[in-house]
Amino acid sequence: INLGKLKDYVKANRLKKVVLNYIVTQTDESEIKDLIKLFNKLDVNGDGELTKDEFIKGLKNTKGNAKQLGTIFAKIDFDKSGSISYTEFVSALISKEIYFKEGKLRQAFQLFDKDGDGQITFDELRNILGKECNMAFTDQYWKDLVKVADLNNDGYIDYSEFLQLLGGN
Numbered sequence: 001i002n003l004g005k006l007k008d009y010v011k012a013n014r015l016k017k018v019v020l021n022y023i024v025t026q027t028d029e030s031e032i033k034d035l036i037k038l039f040n041k042l043d044v045n046g047d048g049e050l051t052k053d054e055f056i057k058g059l060k061n062t063k064g065n066a067k068q069l070g071t072i073f074a075k076i077d078f079d080k081s082g083s084i085s086y087t088e089f090v091s092a093l094i095s096k097e098i099y100f101k102e103g104k105l106r107q108a109f110q111l112f113d114k115d116g117d118g119q120i121t122f123d124e125l126r127n128i129l130g131k132e133c134n135m136a137f138t139d140q141y142w143k144d145l146v147k148v149a150d151l152n153n154d155g156y157i158d159y160s161e162f163l164q165l166l167g168g169n
Helices: 003-011 014-025 029-042 052-058 066-076 086-093 102-112 122-132 139-149 159-167
Strands: none
Touching (some): 003 066, 003 086, 014 086, 029 086, 066 086, 102 122, 102 159, 122 139, 139 159
16 A cells, blocks of 8 residues: 555545545446455455554554554545545545546536536535535535635636646645
């Protein structure tokens, strides 16, 4: 496992993580077969979830110590369930070469751009993520989430900003 890749994922903003989670669900298993094998190897009890113990034991040969790996585990556990799902794991390790493809990116953008106007607004994020991820936050939270990717400060995320969000760390 590339510990540096995990650290980069942990540093990524929440919106990028959400988009990567979605893209993973739309990715053909043949493109991520190595990550699937790795996940299955770490999932000692075969329940489809990585516990903190499985994660730390599985990564003991990396340069990370148990405390550092525990912190990484907590940040990969996006839904705060206490375990890392297959989707969360693959999202943290998927390579840019796999997810940064026009078809996948357009599909992900269109998921968030519900009205098809070429812009992702805070309302669209709130309506999608609030329901799908069961995240009930203030309007300001959602506006701040848009600001992360809104490079020209016009109040929404256009496709080029969306691409930059995913292209950066």
